[in-house]
Amino acid sequence: MSAAESGERRAAVVVNPTKIDVALLRDAVHGAAEAAGWGETLWFETTVEDPGHRVTDEAVAAGAAMVLAAGGDGTVRAVAASLRGTDVPLALVPQGTGNLLARNLALPLGDIRSAVDVAFAGETRSMDVGITRVTAEDGTEQEHAFVVMAGLGLDADMIANANPALKKRVGWLAYVDSGVRALPKAARFRIGYQFDGHSHHHAHISSILIGNCGTLPGNLPLFPDAEIDDGVLDIAMLQPKNLFGWLDIWRRIAWENRVLRRFAVGRRIIELTDAARPATMTSFRGTGLRIDLDEPRVFELDGDEVSIVSTLTASVDRESLYVRVRKPAA
DSSP: OOHHHHTSOOEEEEEOTTTSOHHHHHHHHHHHHHHHTOOOOEEEEOOSSOSSHHHHHHHHHTTOSEEEEEESHHHHHHHHHHHTTSSOOEEEEEOSSOOHHHHHTTOOSSOHHHHHHHHHHSEEEEEEEEEEEEEETTSOEEEEEESSEEEEEHHHHHHHHOOHHHHHHHTTHHHHHHHHHHGGGOOOEEEEEEETTSOEEEEEESEEEEESSOEETTTEESSTTOOTTSSOEEEEEEOOSSHHHHHHHHHIIIIIITTGGGSHHHHHHHHHHHTTSOOOEEEEEESEEEEEEEEEEEEEETTEEEEEEEEEEEEEEEEEEEEEEOOOOO
């Protein structure tokens, strides 16, 4: 009998068993569901072949009123992609390296019981989902959803080259290690790009990031004005010519975006100094973008290497996903 046929609300858990203490998770979910008056929870595990898409579809078909994604960013992205366009909310039990969406939603990190409590006792809000359509290196056309960020260039190379053993030990700091190793060999590459309704341009860049949310690992605000339900994508083209250019980008993100933008006088300082600084990072906002690469590049979504692509289009599916978040403080 499905949850819908039984007439009681039931949650489903899609869990990556390699990322989490499943026994602790089961105990936390059982207690929270019972306290909230929900029925028996449905349980599904991800596999290498299915990172969460198929089992999430099964959970929805079985009448789940909420799906908890317990695992890393790959699990969250797979579950979110399958819940997109449904009225079934996504709840997060983050246990991975980056935990990108959880950070942007200010959810508990590394605390299974607190995350489960938010799932059952929090509130639901809507958010946008980014959609990419790419031409892979073998010529096939693919569509992928993302909830936080897509990228080409140095960021994707960092993710592709991160040491798995180091990721298990130090989490997202492993990307710093791979970035330091990649930086001396990083070379700018040529792209053609076009925003919806605008003319075509070319640029030489080191990386391009397309954001649905604004915060990177380490709570670095790459896109300080981004909102999860604003209906637009935030784009940053990184164009440093040397090490000093990378230091300027770091200063912008870690100092200006994180500190100065909080204050009116700080924002005025940024305005006064913008014209005099080198063009190391260019920011845009839009609802759609097409990128054509002169040479195929590694492509990443939400912190996971996806494939090698030659073209990419990105768009936003506005408020197509429901997520569970903390209730605001009284």
